[in-house]
Amino acid sequence: DVKVTQSSRYLVKRTGEKVFLECVQDMDHENMFWYRQDPGLGLRLIYFSYDVKMKEKGDIPEGYSVSREKKERFSLILESASTNQTSMYLCASSFTLGASDANTGELFFGEGSRLTVL
Amino acid sequence: QQQVKQSPQSLIVQKGGISIINCAYENTAFDYFPWYQQFPGKGPALLIAIRPDVSEKKEGRFTISFNKSAKQFSLHIMDSQPGDSATYFCAASKGGSYIPTFGRGTSLIVHP
Numbered sequence: 289d290v291k292v293t294q295s296s297r298y299l300v301k302r303t304g305e306k307v308f309l310e311c312v313q314d315m316d317h318e319n320m321f322w323y324r325q326d327p328g329l330g331l332r333l334i335y336f337s338y339d340v341k342m343k344e345k346g347d348i349p350e351g352y353s354v355s356r357e358k359k360e361r362f363s364l365i366l367e368s369a370s371t372n373q374t375s376m377y378l379c380a381s382s383f384t385l386g387a388s389d390a391n392t393g394e395l396f397f398g399e400g401s402r403l404t405v406l
Numbered sequence: 407q408q409q410v411k412q413s414p415q416s417l418i419v420q421k422g423g424i425s426i427i428n429c430a431y432e433n434t435a436f437d438y439f440p441w442y443q444q445f446p447g448k449g450p451a452l453l454i455a456i457r458p459d460v461s462e463k464k465e466g467r468f469t470i471s472f473n474k475s476a477k478q479f480s481l482h483i484m485d486s487q488p489g490d491s492a493t494y495f496c497a498a499s500k501g502g503s504y505i506p507t508f509g510r511g512t513s514l515i516v517h518p
Binding site for chain 1: 412415438440442447448449450451452455495499503504505506508509510511
């Protein structure tokens with residue numbers, strides 16, 4: 289089974305602290321994503337990466353950065369946490385779409401990291 | 407601009423009833439429409455998906471109905487069970503892209 293592991297399920301941080309959220313996938317997926325989930329707002333894409341050392345901004349990148357030094361690992365960084373970054377953060381991975389119709393780009397999600405910034 | 411609009415935001419259904427969640431999209435380039443299911447404390451997982459060359463896809467109690475001309479698609483859960491209580495997200499993606507656009511989600515509660 290595909291496994292996407294987020295290292296921290298629950299974090300409590302202070303305003304201004306630097307926060308690292310780690311994500312590891314074991315299926316050799318090219319693509320990795322960081323989403324933020326808030327009630328009533330659904331899943332909002334923060335950043336994604338289609339290859340090692342490559343990154344692209346999603347819909348809400350402000351206040352976040354990412355790092356992908358190895359194919360299996362994608363980190364989300366909050367340089368200076370703020371209270372409005374209190375949220376559930378979800379990591380996901382997928383294969384790149386290919387010629388095969390069977391590869392649909394299905395996203396495999398981790399269980400989430402709930403971050404509270406005080 | 408919300409490219410995929412999902413309704414209702416929340417839904418309460420009695421056990422055995424039919425749950426219906428609707429989504430509408432704007433971009434006619436979308437050609438893949440998945441639904442994801444998320445249980446409390448878990449990440450979303452693919453439930454069922456459809457391409458626009460068919461109008462309906464059924465997997466067990468779950469059915470997607472697709473109306474290309476109206477740019478709408480819906481999820482029907484027949485004989486809803488308390489174990490179906492979850493948040494459901496519709497999504498859409500376009501050919502060559504691996505990045506889906508998600509709806510805002512529907513929280514479904516099925517009462518026993």
